[in-house]
Amino acid sequence: MKEELLFVRHLHVEFQHGGQKEEAVRDVSFDVGCGEIVGVVGESGSGKSTVMCAVLDVLPQDADVSYEQLWIRGGKSSAAMVFQDPSAYLNPTIKVGRQLIETILLHPEPVTEKATQQQKKNSRKRAWEHAEKLLEMTGIRNPEEIMKRYPFELSGGQQQRIVLAIALACRPSLLIADEPTTALDVTVQRQILDRLKRIAEETHTSVLLVSHDLGVVAALAKRILVMKDGEIIETGTAEEIFHEAKEQYTRELVEAARKHGSRSQDKRRISETILFQAEHLSFQYTKFHFLKKKSTEAVQDVSFFLRKGESYGLVGESGSGKTTLARMMTGIIEPSAGQILYLKERWKSLQKGRSKAQCQKIQMVFQNCAQALDPKRTIGEALTEPLEIRGGGMQDVWKTEAAETLFKVGLESEILEKYPGELSGGQRQRIGIARALMLKPELLVLDEPVSALDVTVQEQILQLLERLQREQELTYFFISHDLNVVRRICDRIGVLYNGRLVESGDAEQLYREPWHPYTKELMLSTLTADPKKMRRRRNVPELTSRGGTGSGEENGCPYADRCGYVMECCKKERPELYRFEDREVACFLYSEQHSGKRSKEYRMASQI
Structure with missing residues (x-):
């Protein structure tokens, strides 16, 4: 006893x-x-x-x-x-x-x-x-x-x-x-x-x-x-x-x-048209400490594309550059280097002259909608505000559009007169999605949209996003640190580490067979709602510092101090992004220089 x-x-x-x-x-x-x-x-x-x-x-x-x-x-x-x-x-x-x-x-x-x-x-x-x-x-x-x-x-x-x-x-x-x-x-x-x-x-x-x-x-x-x-x-x-x-x-x-641990069976039509393209994006933060200038590179040489109607997931730790990348996409900040193309047209940031019409095309759903919504404005005022900024139309028409958008996200029009503090977390998240939809965008940038929600509410929001994507042919750029959620909703996944894209590919393939050691670490760390499976898993090794190689070489691979497959070359130079059909990986294990010449018939597989 x-x-x-x-x-x-x-x-x-x-x-x-x-x-x-x-x-x-x-x-x-x-x-x-x-x-x-x-x-x-x-x-x-x-x-x-x-x-x-x-x-x-x-x-x-x-x-x-x-x-x-x-x-x-x-x-x-x-x-x-x-x-x-x-x-x-x-x-x-x-x-x-x-x-x-x-x-x-x-x-x-x-x-x-x-x-x-x-x-x-x-x-x-x-x-x-x-x-x-x-x-x-x-x-x-x-x-x-x-x-x-x-x-x-x-x-x-x-x-x-x-x-x-x-x-x-x-x-x-x-x-x-x-x-x-x-x-x-x-x-x-x-x-x-x-x-x-x-x-x-x-x-x-x-x-x-x-x-x-x-x-x-x-x-x-x-x-x-x-x-x-x-x-x-x-x-x-x-x-x-x-x-x-x-x-x-x-x-x-x-x-x-x-x-959350299983792939969605939702069937969608994904166009071959490239809607959005990021080419070699970089961004540096500059800080002044006691009159000394210090620059930190938050995003380094990141390239990816989004097809029309597809869901692309970006995963990585806090501080890896995910939100900075989203802010560049939406025009909030100007890249230090690289360019953004939308339907092959180069777009600038808001400061450099991105037009209102362009801004309508890409909208953002934030992680904490309680902070993103003004507590002193009603839901109706929050939803019609983007239309006021855009200009044109009458207030009565705006209210009708707001009520119709609420219906699309599964809410009643009575909520228009309520304030954010009177709503539950799930309702506020639906309001955040509705506000983003008011301008009829083509691309939604979703920054951790379900991380703070209960598991049942998470599932409801994910089902809502799937339905909206089907009905309105939306494209999603989905940011998360939860691989189970990303696998559930995304077609392709990119893995960001220390501001660099280290792996990308088909969501199911990447989940079943990770190629980069960091992606494998993320997979091993993912929690499963099954105590029997959790007990069979080994402990995740303790992390050392996040930036820097731990080897004293600034030009080395940033993951070298955490990697169980580290080689001497990893401490001295950074690996490039190697491409194999629809898979990309930044690791020397996949270079011909370090793994030997390959025949034309050779099909690359995971080296870890």
Whole structure:
């Protein structure tokens, strides 16, 4: 029989809204054993985070909490929480080291009451050393350097590791991780989860893992609680939930998650006409630090084309240049080098004279529609704004067009009078798509359009995009870090690493047989909604620095310091993009110079 660390019975939570009570959590009971990892899944609004905050007693004052029993072995001070958005919980004006040390000093090891000044000084020195060990434990390779930086100087993955280290500094028996990997790259996401599992095993810490991503839960949890509308509707082992679920809602969640891992059967006609072409695009950011000019090449010599009616997916880590490339496509920024062709006509940026008629042809759907929509303007005003900017027509006609566009994206015209804050995440995403469609574009640039949505809502949005593409013969440029989503909807995929295109080809071929070592790393990091498959996978190796070769040679392959197939030539020169029929790959493994001469009949295959 397991020893219980957390015990909750008949928990209820109500909130006061305008004099009325709204029940957020209803009769929730569960427990967590010592050293156990328990997953909590459900859609946004199901009450997952509310339950966790109730356990830690950190709900707002308007919350009315009642329960029959709620206790944590060692008290609430023996529990810590890792939040979804680390940047919101790290003070941007205080260096990481100081924030971590403050937490350590607030949770010291037992000492005598009459501590001398020297002992206090030594305790601060020990706290610094302990902070370095905690950062190493969470996978930070250079803790001394990281502790001297501010949070905004770190990547999303590094910030998440810092928040995890701060939580561990509390010496918790129970660690609550609330959506700890949402919006992180697949490689960083997998490593955070592997690190979390290792820490739980080494320190015998219990973990409550809250997520709407079933792949995340499948990778870590032994037991799972399924929540819907403030209630736990099903509980069981990971295998039972994923393979023998009793509730229809649970089966729908699992089915929606698995659909992301399979290719869409949607049949579309793809023209041979080249609609859009990027030729050798590069872009440099220039920064000034203490009057010194520093240039960073965000995109380097990228070329690709889009056929009319096709979906082209671009995948890569945060900071790889995906969004910068999208901004060049839509004319927001001017390329430092290269050119953009639309139906063989050269287009300039907005600053250089791209016309309104040209701007209509390419529209963008943003990742976070809550930020892209003005909270003070109604949905009707947001949808008609592009028509006002274009000019021509009457307001009554614009409102009719807005209502018709809403119908196309599956929304009722009553929403026109509502504000963005009154809508769900899925509804706001549909509004973002509708706004982009108002000008009747031919090409939609979709920047992470489903990454922050629940798995069932993701599936609805992807089905909507497929239907719109069929009906309006749209072309999609789909940006994502989730290979399952890209495989689901795209015909071809390009892989971007450190600003360079390292591989491109047919989506299904690239997914089944990656050629570039980095593409293979992405595939291995992709989470699957099946605990049996996840346990059979090996851990993803820890990453070193993202830019630079690690060899001291600036002209070498940027992936050399992470590559398991690295050769001497990789450290000294960059590989060109080798082309084989409809496949491209930037790796010396595919050059004749390093792999030998080939006969005319030879058909290139993966070398990894």
